[in-house]
Amino acid sequence: MTNYMDQLPHIDILLATYNGERFVEEQIRSLLEQTYPHWRMIIRDDGSTDNTPSIIHRYEQKYPDKITVVDDGQTNLGVCRNFAKLLEQSTADYIMFCDQDDVWLPEKVQLTFEKMKIMEGRYGCDLPLLVYTDMKVVDENLNSISDSYWKHQAINPKSGRLLNRLLVSNAVIGCTMMFNKKLKELSLPLPLKALMHDWWLALVSVAFGKNDYIHQSTTLYRQHRSNIVGARWSLSLRGIVTQIINAQKHKDYLHKSQEQAAVFAARYKQLLNIIDLQKIEIYSHLKDQNCLKKRYWIIRYKFWWAGFVRSIAMLILA
Numbered sequence: 340m341t342n343y344m345d346q347l348p349h350i351d352i353l354l355a356t357y358n359g360e361r362f363v364e365e366q367i368r369s370l371l372e373q374t375y376p377h378w379r380m381i382i383r384d385d386g387s388t389d390n391t392p393s394i395i396h397r398y399e400q401k402y403p404d405k406i407t408v409v410d411d412g413q414t415n416l417g418v419c420r421n422f423a424k425l426l427e428q429s430t431a432d433y434i435m436f437c438d439q440d441d442v443w444l445p446e447k448v449q450l451t452f453e454k455m456k457i458m459e460g461r462y463g464c465d466l467p468l469l470v471y472t473d474m475k476v477v478d479e480n481l482n483s484i485s486d487s488y489w490k491h492q493a494i495n496p497k498s499g500r501l502l503n504r505l506l507v508s509n510a511v512i513g514c515t516m517m518f519n520k521k522l523k524e525l526s527l528p529l530p531l532k533a534l535m536h537d538w539w540l541a542l543v544s545v546a547f548g549k550n551d552y553i554h555q556s557t558t559l560y561r562q563h564r565s566n567i568v569g570a571r572w573s574l575s576l577r578g579i580v581t582q583i584i585n586a587q588k589h590k591d592y593l594h595k596s597q598e599q600a601a602v603f604a605a606r607y608k609q610l611l612n613i614i615d616l617q618k619i620e621i622y623s624h625l626k627d628q629n630c631l632k633k634r635y636w637i638i639r640y641k642f643w644w645a646g647f648v649r650s651i652a653m654l655i656l657a
Contacts, residue, residue, distance in 0.1 A: 350378040350448060350517070351431035355421040357385040359439035360394060362479075362561065367398050369442045371405070375449035380406045380437070381428050385421045386414025391439075422513070422536040423529040432520050436513040436537060440561045442481065447472075447557035451517040454553050467522035467548030469540065471496075472515040474560040481559055488512070488560055496552045502545050502615060503641050505538070506600050506622045507593070511550065513537030514558055522548060532602040534595055542603055546615055597623050 352370060356363055370380060382395045399406045409428055416424065422436060433455060435448070454470045462468065473496070474488040485491035489510075499510030516537060526543045533539040544550040601623035604616060611619070621636050628636065634654055636642070 347375070347377050347452075348433060349431050350375070350433045350435060350452065351429040352378050352380045352435045352437050352448075353422060353425035353429060354380055354382045354395075354437040354439060355385065355418060355425060356382060356387060356391050356395060356439045357418070357421070358387045358389045358391060360387075360390040362440040363391055364394055364398075366437065366439055366441055366443070367395075367406075369444075370437070371402070372445050373443065373448045374446050375452060378405070378448060379431065381409060381425055382406065383409040383411075383421055383425050383428070385416055385418075419529065419533060419536050423527075426523055426527060426529070426536070429523065433517055434520070434523055435517045438514045440563065441474075441514055442559040442561070444557050444559070448517075450553060450555065450557060451515075454551065455517055455519070458549060458551055462549050464519075465521065467519065467525050467544055469511070469516060469518040469522055469544040469548070469550040470553065471511045471517075471550070472553040472555055472557040474512065474515055474558040475556040477559045477561055479561055479563040481561065484562065487556060496554070500541070500545060500550050500552065502542075503618060503622075504643060505542055505545055506619065507596060507642050508644050509535065509538035509541055511537060511541035511544075512560075513540075514560070516540070518544065530602045530606065532595075532599050534592075534599050538599070539603075543607075546603075546607065546611060594626050597626055 354363075354366070367380070370378070382399070384392050384395060395406075395408050399408045409425070411424065413424070426434070433452065435451070437443075451470050451472060455468060458468050458470065475486055476484040476488050476491050478484060488494070489496055494510050496510060498504055499508075504510065513536060518540060522540060522544055525547060526540050529536060529539055541550065600619050604611070604619045604623055608616060618640055621640065622642055625633050625636060625642070637654060
């Protein structure tokens with residue numbers, strides 16, 4: 340008799356590495372302990388100068404049926420382009436992004452895949468689909484900071500996945516995502532103006548498919564000095580003061596998100612419905628509007644950051 344688990348599809352797990360010798364081995368081991376067995380890990384290193392390449396090649400040699408290391412000769416592309424290269428290598432029907440410094444809880448792949456199957460039953464298999472989850476925030480030694488990234492960052496996952504919110508900031512974190520081949524194909528190639536790989540895919544999913552979430556933490560989201568993004572927001576007085584000090588940085592980031600929106604509108608103009616296209620184009624031109632007009636559009640279309648305090652900051656910084 341054929342075992343049920345043997346009939347399940349393979350999932351590609353894409354691991355982008357760069358100078359990650361401190362944590363990458365622990366991450367790889369957490370994948371090897373997943374309860375869902377049918378996965379392949381594709382690793383691409385972006386030109387590490389530490390021991391990361393030797394670590395990942397050692398695991399490739401030890402688990403040749405599970406781990407493949409891609410070496411295309413290109414280096415220092417940055418995290419977004421590194422993941423874009425990995426996406427081009429993927430052939431599976433389902434794909435997950437993996438960061439080098441986190442730890443996956445044992446049932447992460449299985450839980451996410453089960454949610455994906457529920458979505459397929461509801462919407463069909465021919466639609467771009469994306470599932471994401473919450474995370475536990477931990478320090479570099481895996482000591483708990485918060486049981487929920489969403490609570491820690493004051494993010495509402497329900498409203499955060501809407502188009503008007505996703506244009507402004509990304510609440511769909513890549514290391515928690517699973518998406519299908521349809522979404523990958525519609526998203527590629529990732530444009531140079533895409534701020535992050537996960538953000539771009541989240542936008543495509545909400546514009547042309549469906550995304551949904553699991554209200555459960557499946558990842559230990561490690562915080563350390565080298566985090567590219569990280570869980571930096573805090574509702575404490577110190578956190579708010581820090582945001583004020585970094586106001587210009589946030590304003591520059593808003594402008595880059597508007598440039599990303601402009602590229603999105605240009606690429607998908609023929610596919611977007613009229614209402615979404617108008618919304619995206621208005622957001623992409625916010626920086627060109629005068630003070631009053633800019634804030635009028637923000638309020639009308641609810642171009643908010645996640646959380647009340649940051650929404651007020653949006654009105655101030657825009």
